[in-house]
Amino acid sequence: MPNDEVPDAAGQAEQESAELDAAQAALNRMRQAAQSRGERRVRSASVHRQQKKAARSANQRSTSGSARDPQGLGGILNRMVAERGWTSPVAVGSVIAQWDTLVGAEIAAHCQPESFDGSVLQVRCDSTTWATQLRLLSTTLLTRFESDLGPGVVTKIQVLAPTAPNWRKGGRTVNGRGPRDTYG
Structure with missing residues (x-):
């Protein structure tokens, strides 16, 4: 068998690399000719498709696309609160729910929020000392x-005195008689 009929692997690799270099050289010549004519280089179709796909997926992340697409519960609740104008009632609820973190553990141990009247927060303390401290x-x-909550949610804190014990037992009472022998 003659030697020129069956090329060895090294010869075949040399021939393929020469063809690739020839193709690269031809491509470079074409680019130079286009540049000399004043044409500008445009993106390849695959790069263009990849950029469009990335933009589309980023757009879908920012807007859900269709109303039927699944959405996160937090986003739905935030949108519903904003649409119905519930922002201040939700903020009021967050004051009561997050009282310990908003005021600190020491104050929260002795003073508790009772109610809201408009933007006035009513807080009851367990002693007159803590009532003075809270004022x-x-x-x-x-x-x-x-x-933390936004402007105008709480405009005033009304400190309520601690509750005194009630000595009334039953439906009928006599005025002016006092607790009588309860102190022993």
Whole structure:
């Protein structure tokens, strides 16, 4: 068998690389000719498709696309609260729910929010000492509420006195007689 009929593997690899180099050289000549004519190079179709696909997926992440696409529960609730104008009632609820983190553990151990009247927060303390302390801290707490919850949610803190024991037992009472022998 003659030697020129069956090329070895090394010869075949040399021939393929020469063909690839020839193709690259021809491509480079074409690019130079186009550039000399003033034509500009455009993206290849595959790069163009990839960029369009990336833009489409980024767009779908920002907007859900269709109303039937699944959405996160948090996004649905935020949209529903905003559409119905419930932002301040939700913020009021968050004051009561997050009271411990908003005011700190020490204040929360002795003072608890009772109710809201408009934007006035009513807080009941367990002693007159803590009621006085909370009155002194009210401006600091209001600025913290404004920064954490937003402006206008809580505009005033009304401190309520601690509750005294009720000595009335039953439906009928006599005025002016006092607790009588309850102190032993």
